Amino acid sequence: MSEILTINNLKVWFHTRRGTFKALNGVNLNLRKGEVLGLAGESGSGKSTLGLSIMALLPSNAIIVRGSKIILKNRDYLKYFELFPEEKIDRKFKIKKNQKIMKHIRDFLAKIRGKEVSMVFQEPMTALNPLLQIGYQITEALLAHSSINLAKRILSRINLTEDDVREILKIVKSSKNVEKDLNEFSKLKKLDGIEDQVLYILNRKDLSTIRKERMIYSLKEKMKNPLTMSYLKKIAENKSIGIYRFLNRIPILKRYLKGVLIKEGYRKAIELLAMLNIPHAEKVVYMYPHELSGGMRQRVSIAIALANNPDIIILDEPTSALDVIVQYQILQLISELKYKLNISFIFISHDLSVLAEVCDRIAIMYGGRIVEIGPIDKIFYESLHPYTKGLLRAIPKISKDIKTIESIPGTVPDMRNPPNGCMFHPRCPYVMDVCRNKVPKSIEYSKDHFVECFLYGE
Amino acid sequence: MANVIIAAYNLKKYFPVGGFLFSSKQTIKAVDDVSIKIKENEVVGLVGETGCGKTTLGKLLIRLIEPTAGEIFFDVPEEIIVEYEEALKNKDTKKIEKISKRYSFLNKKGGELRRMRRYMNIVFQDPYSSLNPRMLVKDIIAEPIISTGYASKKEAEELVFKLLEEVGLTPEFAFRYPHELSGGQRQRVALARGISTLPKFLVLDEPTSALDVSIQAQILNLINEIRKKYSITILFISHNISVVHYMSDRIAVMYAGKIVEEGYKNSIIFDPKHPYSKALISSIPRPEPMREKIIINLQGEIPNLINPPKGCRFHPRCPVAFEECGWTADEVFQDIEYIIMRRYAEQFNGIKRIYIEDDFTISVEYEGKNLIEEKLKEVLNKEKQELRSLISIKNIKSESTKIKIELYKFVEPEMYKSKDGINVRCLLYREKK
Ligand SMILES: Nc1ncnc2c1ncn2[C@@H]1O[C@H](COP(=O)(O)OP(=O)(O)OP(=O)(O)O)[C@@H](O)[C@H]1O
Ligand SMILES: Nc1ncnc2c1ncn2[C@@H]1O[C@H](COP(=O)(O)OP(=O)(O)OP(=O)(O)O)[C@@H](O)[C@H]1O
Ligand code: SF4
Ligand SMILES: [Mg+2]
Ligand SMILES: [Mg+2]
Numbered sequence: 001m002s003e004i005l006t007i008n009n010l011k012v013w014f015h016t017r018r019g020t021f022k023a024l025n026g027v028n029l030n031l032r033k034g035e036v037l038g039l040a041g042e043s044g045s046g047k048s049t050l051g052l053s054i055m056a057l058l059p060s061n062a063i064i065v066r067g068s069k070i071i072l073k074n075r076d077y078l079k080y081f082e083l084f085p086e087e088k089i090d091r092k093f094k095i096k097k098n099q100k101i102m103k104h105i106r107d108f109l110a111k112i113r114g115k116e117v118s119m120v121f122q123e124p125m126t127a128l129n130p131l132l133q134i135g136y137q138i139t140e141a142l143l144a145h146s147s148i149n150l151a152k153r154i155l156s157r158i159n160l161t162e163d164d165v166r167e168i169l170k171i172v173k174s175s176k177n178v179e180k181d182l183n184e185f186s187k188l189k190k191l192d193g194i195e196d197q198v199l200y201i202l203n204r205k206d207l208s209t210i211r212k213e214r215m216i217y218s219l220k221e222k223m224k225n226p227l228t229m230s231y232l233k234k235i236a237e238n239k240s241i242g243i244y245r246f247l248n249r250i251p252i253l254k255r256y257l258k259g260v261l262i263k264e265g266y267r268k269a270i271e272l273l274a275m276l277n278i279p280h281a282e283k284v285v286y287m288y289p290h291e292l293s294g295g296m297r298q299r300v301s302i303a304i305a306l307a308n309n310p311d312i313i314i315l316d317e318p319t320s321a322l323d324v325i326v327q328y329q330i331l332q333l334i335s336e337l338k339y340k341l342n343i344s345f346i347f348i349s350h351d352l353s354v355l356a357e358v359c360d361r362i363a364i365m366y367g368g369r370i371v372e373i374g375p376i377d378k379i380f381y382e383s384l385h386p387y388t389k390g391l392l393r394a395i396p397k398i399s400k401d402i403k404t405i406e407s408i409p410g411t412v413p414d415m416r417n418p419p420n421g422c423m424f425h426p427r428c429p430y431v432m433d434v435c436r437n438k439v440p441k442s443i444e445y446s447k448d449h450f451v452e453c454f455l456y457g458e
Numbered sequence: 459m460a461n462v463i464i465a466a467y468n469l470k471k472y473f474p475v476g477g478f479l480f481s482s483k484q485t486i487k488a489v490d491d492v493s494i495k496i497k498e499n500e501v502v503g504l505v506g507e508t509g510c511g512k513t514t515l516g517k518l519l520i521r522l523i524e525p526t527a528g529e530i531f532f533d534v535p536e537e538i539i540v541e542y543e544e545a546l547k548n549k550d551t552k553k554i555e556k557i558s559k560r561y562s563f564l565n566k567k568g569g570e571l572r573r574m575r576r577y578m579n580i581v582f583q584d585p586y587s588s589l590n591p592r593m594l595v596k597d598i599i600a601e602p603i604i605s606t607g608y609a610s611k612k613e614a615e616e617l618v619f620k621l622l623e624e625v626g627l628t629p630e631f632a633f634r635y636p637h638e639l640s641g642g643q644r645q646r647v648a649l650a651r652g653i654s655t656l657p658k659f660l661v662l663d664e665p666t667s668a669l670d671v672s673i674q675a676q677i678l679n680l681i682n683e684i685r686k687k688y689s690i691t692i693l694f695i696s697h698n699i700s701v702v703h704y705m706s707d708r709i710a711v712m713y714a715g716k717i718v719e720e721g722y723k724n725s726i727i728f729d730p731k732h733p734y735s736k737a738l739i740s741s742i743p744r745p746e747p748m749r750e751k752i753i754i755n756l757q758g759e760i761p762n763l764i765n766p767p768k769g770c771r772f773h774p775r776c777p778v779a780f781e782e783c784g785w786t787a788d789e790v791f792q793d794i795e796y797i798i799m800r801r802y803a804e805q806f807n808g809i810k811r812i813y814i815e816d817d818f819t820i821s822v823e824y825e826g827k828n829l830i831e832e833k834l835k836e837v838l839n840k841e842k843q844e845l846r847s848l849i850s851i852k853n854i855k856s857e858s859t860k861i862k863i864e865l866y867k868f869v870e871p872e873m874y875k876s877k878d879g880i881n882v883r884c885l886l887y888r889e890k891k
Contacts, residue, residue, distance in 0.1 A: 016638065018630075018633075018634075040670070041670060042642075042670050042672070042673070043640045043641050043642030043643070043668070043669055043670050043673055044640030044641075044642060044643065048641075059637075122641065122668075208757070208844050208845055209844060210793065210796055210797070210801060210841070210844065210845060211796075213796075213800065213801065214796045214800065217800060277760055278760070279509065279760035279761060279762050279763065280762045280763070280764055283475060283764065287475070291473070291475075292509075293508060293509035293513065294508075294513065294583045294664070295508030295509055295697075296508065296509050317641075317667075317668070320664075320667040320668070320697070321508070321583065321664065321667065321697070322508050322697060323505070323506065323507050323508045323510075323697050323738065324697060324699065324738060324741040324742050324743065325507070325737060325738055325741045325756060326507070326508050327697070327741070327743070328741045328743070328753065331743075350667075350668070350669060350670040350671060350674070351671070351698070351743070352671060352745050353700075353742075353743040353744050353745045354743050356743065356744065356745050356746060356747040357743050357747075359747075376747045376748075377747055377748065380745060380746070380747050390672055391670070391671055391672055392745065394671040394672040394674070394675040395671050395700075395745050396671075396674075396675070396678075396698075396700040396701055396703075396704045397700060397745075398699070398700050398703050398727060398742070400724055400728070402703075402704055404679060405675040405678065405679070405704065406675060407672050407673070407675035407676040407679065408672040408675075411626065412640075412642070412643075412673075
């Protein structure tokens with residue numbers, strides 16, 4: 001499998017008045033195309049920071065240390081910036097200058113954010129704008145990268161004939177590869193965008209076949225006025241819209257024309273929300289974040305992340321606010337997207353049971369490093385690192401006579417003065433002298449299974 | 459006798475929803491007719507569908523929001539509660555009013571209410587939005603202590619450090635802002651705030667979902683310790699059913715604004731009764747990759763709380779629903795219309811019109827030969843497998859130029875007691891007369 005993202009020796013520190021928090025201390029990681037990589041570990045170990053680094057959305061007090069590499073689709077994007085070397089980050093550290101660098105990095109990646117990589121944030125409430133309708137927030141994401149698709153969708157519904165619908169239903173009923181055939185059909189008939197809408201209906205888990213057929217029948221739409229029609233056509237063809245640029249200067253007209261796309265954005269938003277099993281999605285798009293339950297908000301942020309079909313999606317605790325039934329359906333959706341669209345996922349979660357359901361590989365983080373990474377069965381059944389073993393023992397299991405759950409004694413290291421040697425040594429039941437003095441190197445214990453611990457290797 | 463900490467009866471919370479452009483009178487029935495009782499020192503777990511009203515119920519119980527209807531008692535002697543329930547059963551309005559007037563938590567106002575507030579608190583689901591970002595940790599924790607008058611400002615200062623220690627944070631954390639904490643650290647701060655006034659009743663809304671399992675274990679054990687030390691009664695809301703099972707004495711399962719099952723935890727987890735609970739418990743993720751899964755996959759739309767399904771709210775998705783579970787002419791009409799007008803249109807060209815006659819009758823007008831009735835019966839019977847609404851058809855008969863499709867009348871399920879003492883809101887557990 002080819003790698004879509006490689007991270008080398010990533011160090012991210014946070015400068016505060018009370019000292020420098022060394023959140024990431026040399027992370028090495030690779031993400032392959034079409035895989036789900038689970039990321040678990042101590043809270044405070046730097047999982048979110050890792051995600052935010054990939055998205056280039058770190059807060060302005062963050063420092064990316066020189067020597068860190070983030071290579072996204074073969075582009076090393078940090079190489080364009082003059083990062084501070086480790087030894088310069090001290091009392092006399094130039095905060096202002098660093099803030100400038102961080103801002104440049106943020107701006108530099110703004111173009112691809114949402115399109116190539118997107119992220120579902122751990123705190124859905126801060127990711128959503130409390131003042132805007134849910135539908136509008138999803139539409140904004142769509143307008144940023146996918147206006148063409150929105151225009152095509154509208155046109156395809158207008159151009160659809162009764163005969164086309166019958167043909168589509170025939171494909172749906174009898175084709176072996178519905179997706180491929182629908183794609184060909186829409187190309188042939190110049191109905192680009194219709195396949196997307198039909199597939200959405202077909203993929204819904206909550207509808208019976210008959211209801212789905214009924215929805216396909218009602219896709220057909222009436223012609224719009226000539227001005228709108230030609231505007232849509234121009235957008236769909238991605239042509240520079242000469243005369244429309246002029247028209248665009250007339251605010252009312254601009255609003256009117258853009259309104260057509262916004263309306264379509266809402267329509268697509270409803271589809272995305274329904275795909276994520278949100279009830280009465282057609283009402284929810286007009287609601288504001290505070291009117292939704294925790295789980296609904298979380299699904300709204302997933303919808304925004306999915307909006308533009310990115311290559312990589314980073315999910316930070318995406319299902320911890322969901323009931324297990326919806327959770328299971330979202331996990332299924334992730335597997336489907338992985339197979340169908342070859343999307344790669346980084347799935348951050350504390351819940352190892354959830355990771356067990358979807359991941360191909362799992363990385364375990366402790367104190368800003370990846371202490372173990374390997375294929376899922378290896379991590380669950382042949383884990384190596386003492387911290388991983390402790391984590392697995394701490395999962396509450398349902399049994400009739402459970403008295404207490406085991407926890408790992410001790411506390412999270414203070415990341416301003418992280419322990420010498422192995423970060424885990426103060427809490428490790430197997431600690432040896434060498435662990436207190438030297439940082440263990442990563443070794444490949446068995447194929448594709450890496451660990452950083454002196455218990456292994458020679 | 460022990461006191462009952464929380465006793466709530468027929469609680470409702472309807473949120474108004476605005477439409478686009480025009481405002482409508484629709485409401486989201488987030489909590490609809492819920493009764494719940496929690497005794498002193500008990501831990502009751504609350505699980506259920508995302509968006510089914512758990513947080514809303516938690517907020518109602520401590521009056522962070524006011525109910526649309528219903529009654530709540532807080533920390534009242536058990537004999538009063540017994541008396542009240544008796545009166546409810548006998549519809550003795552005079553007595554109901556008398557008890558309400560004296561004991562109802564909803565009647566408390568002003569200073570009395572503020573003083574009572576120190577005895578209850580909630581730890582919110584989302585520690586990110588619930589901790590004020592502009593306040594230092596020490597002020598966040600001290601806030602309820604001061605606002606309820608539990609202690610003076612100066613004493614509060616000292617208490618804060620004790621509380622931080624209690625939840626396993628070093629004193630240094632007192633001077634941090636929430637954004638400088640990791641998720642787990644924030645959760646500890648939220649917990650410290652929750653217990654800061656030594657409440658009698660604490661609503662814990664997903665208190666550990668932001669924590670890694672090793673710290674989750676620490677916090678759960680910590681909650682247990684604190685709870686025993688200070689006799690705190692708890693409503694424990696979580697999607698993590700293993701955790702709920704570990705923490706609670708009893709478990710209540712909620713679906714679409716109603717409690718559908720409630721009882722002793724092991725009965726609910728190892729032998730769930732309600733079809734929804736069965737599906738829920740079958741979907742619990744387990745730390746065993748590549749295991750054989752037997753998951754009850756639910757079909758059908760997620761309930762719409764604006765227009766909740768009639769009868770049993772679970773009926774459109776229930777794998778074992780039967781004739782009386784809540785089907786109405788509206789639901790059946792949509793399916794029949796589609797079958798006749800679209801899917802089998804070529805066979806039914808004699809049909810002129812289909813319409814809803816009343817809540818339980820659908821009429822089909824036709825012209826021409828009389829064979830239509832037979833054909834209709836055949837088709838509807840065939841499609842029953844997929845369109846579950848069709849099982850509610852009682853009979854189909856011709857009347858001159860129309861066919862009348864008659865439906866079974868539905869029954870609103872109540873709480874029934876199963877053999878092992880569980881309360882179940884499902885018609886399958888109705889006592890046979
Ligand atoms: N803006 C910031 N300023 C200072 N320190 C920060 C900042 N953001 C994060 N940190 C610190 O960096 C470390 C890593 O935080 P991060 O949020 O990445 O952890 P996490 O692994 O996602 O934890 P959790 O599982 O609890 O969400 C923590 O010790 C945290 O306190
Ligand atoms: N202030 C509000 N205005 C309008 N609707 C609301 C409001 N608060 C909650 N709701 C609605 O009430 C319903 C129940 O919400 P609630 O937050 O109680 O669910 P929950 O069971 O806690 O869900 P979750 O498990 O996702 O946290 C949802 O449909 C939600 O949209
Ligand atoms: S009453 Fe019971 S059987 Fe009927 S729909 Fe509801 S849960 Fe299913
Ligand atoms: Mg995090
Ligand atoms: Mg909630």
